Amino acid sequence: MDHSQFLDVTRDESARLATAYRGADPATPVPSCPGWTLAKLVKHTGSAQAWARTIAERHSMEPVDPRTIDLGLPDDETEYGNWFAAGAQKLVDVLGALDPGVPLWSWAGDDRAAFWSRRMAHETAVHRWDAQHATGGALDPIDAPLAVDGIDERFDNLPATAARSGITPTGNGETIHLHATDCDGEWLAHLVPDGLEWSHGHGKGDVAARGSASDLLLMVYGRVPADAVEVFGDDALLARFRDLMKL
DSSP: OOHHHHHHHHHHHHHHHHHHHHTSOTTOBOTTSTTOBHHHHHHHHHHHHHHHHHHHHTTOSSOOOGGGSOOOOOSSGGGHHHHHHHHHHHHHHHHHTSOTTSOOOOTTSOOSHHHHHHHHHHHHHHHHHHHHHHHTSOOOOOOHHHHHHHHHHHHHHHHHHHHHHTOOOOOSSEEEEEEESSSSOEEEEEEETTEEEEEESOOOOSEEEEEOHHHHHHHHTTSSOGGGSEEEEOHHHHHHHHHHHTO
């Protein structure tokens, strides 16, 4: 997927999230984000989008303190859906005006506009799923090509998130195999003393998880339990892997 496709995803998934929000009580709990309400979920996602937009607007190569950004958040939580939709469109417009290779600061070391279009697409898609899951209405899976890239992105960004958390995912050569059943997507992850190594491909793992690309991504992000996919081998290793991927 490319820069423009990721922006299309952000636009479309933002519209779905806003629709789910408008039809629900803002105080509805979000089971996949313990302790959160729908209002907090939408505020979080909209704030992340505003942060990315501000970095892009400023062509910043330094971190921007998100606390300094005027979100324009409505006092009435029932208006959060409209606030979020408007902010998402601003983000798409600002990033869409940039070449994907334009230098922009990122927290993961990939200092390009393309990092932010990709990150915001996945951020928005997963939180759209959270919102639909919370409201109990139609629950759309994440599109397979996007889910495949989402797993790639999670692996790509894991070193940076591990550094921020102070926890390094290490092991003694244990191998995890992920296999998408509805599209071309396979991953081999090795937990080694220096950290986690990964590659695309087929191979025997100490544990294997098979399922749709959407379910695999949601399992990796802790949104669905491991038994949402087929598991073969070491259940405890898969649970440990999921905990590391959620850092």
